[in-house]
Amino acid sequence: MPNTSDSIFALSSGTLPAGVAVVRMSGPKSFQALAALTADVPPPRQAMLRALRGQTGDVIDHGLVVTFPAPHSFTGEDCVELHLHGSRAVFARISQELSLLGLRLAEAGEFSRRAFENGKIDLVEVEGLADLISAETEMQRKLAVEQGFGGQSQLYMDWARRLTHARALIEAELDFVDEDDIPGSVSDRVWADVAALSAEMTRHIAAAKTGEIIRDGYKVVIAGPPNAGKSSLLNALAQRDVAIVTDIAGTTRDVLHVDLDLNGFLVRVFDTAGIRDTDDIVEREGVRRAITAIDQADLVIQLQEIDSPPQQDKLQGLPEVLNVGTKVDICGQAQRFDLCISVVTGEGLDQLRGEITARLKQHWTGFSVPSRERHISHLREATEFIKEALAGHHLDLRSESLRAAASALGRITGRVDVEQLLDVIFSQFCVGK
């Protein structure tokens, strides 16, 4: 682990050259370094235009400087931002000067790590911010905002609090079992609430598919016999020449994919080899890969040339299949397909995009969903402990299971200290008064 008492700096904006480069500093030497560069430390959170000079007195650049005194900064430490002209030479020279002033280049994620360690953000927020920075679609951005600014953390904290509250009531019953003023029926109410919470958590875990679709994309596989027009469709959807198209059956062998943005959703479309029996070793490997891709799909677009004889439905039993007839420009419409398309005239393509979006939205449960495997595994752990608590016989063991469940939830944000919560809750109700 890097030394956290060091003062650090980094280029926080994108690749150089650029119009503006933002250099961020954090740590006890930040203000000193700013004073050395500009002979000034301006008031907090106000952008000031300053000349920045090196130790030899020459002007390196003119730029805006902003100070964020601890604890009111991203990391919770003294922070400074320098908004400089975005050239490699300016950044190289500023780096050199900052090193001379006793700062070092930050390691990957070090600013966020300090923010976490200083209690400015929790783990879910750290992950959400990373997702926000890498978001490419509108839905990825929205999910990241939900996670990155405390919405999701609040949900998990509330659940941990409810479990701990239940436990506090049960402990009270254990401690004051001889006293008359703790009625035994309190525990019925407590367990009913725990059961309701368990159902809520189970629904939440079941919505993980939404998170997966937003983050990793909705996986659509184009399948069908050779020459059905699979690669032509991939190219039409991508609006560029991604896959080789010829009139030779068995052209495609590798699985190719393109990423589309449909209504703000990431949709990953795969083109596959036409499925048929063949002696060609290369094509046979292509068919094997096609079958693997189909197995992993969220939606299979099963293509068939409209004029070809109806196929035995080999894709039965798959999660979702859309039957699409191709080459409607030369064949004409046919009833037996969900829809018919032509990549020559573009007929049916908008309808197909709409249908993909509609199928995707069937999985849609909103943005309050677990978005990472890490969260899901802690959530599962928590629900297992709750089940134990609900099924148990000895009150003290059941209470212990509730504690373990709340701790598992606490590990998602990395913040909830269950014992501390218990103190807070106990201080709120006055047993035996």
Ligand SMILES: Nc1nc2c(ncn2[C@@H]2O[C@H](COP(=O)(O)OP(=O)(O)OP(=O)(O)O)[C@@H](O)[C@H]2O)c(=O)[nH]1
């Ligand atoms: N008229 C017409 N021809 C099409 C259409 N779609 C594809 N074709 C033609 O059909 C032939 C096969 O197209 P591909 O896209 O290579 O078919 P494929 O399903 O990828 O074939 P394999 O990779 O060999 O399995 C090519 O000659 C295409 O130009 C269409 O909508 N209309």
Ligand SMILES: [K+]
């Ligand atoms: K072909």
Ligand SMILES: [Mg+2]
């Ligand atoms: Mg092909």
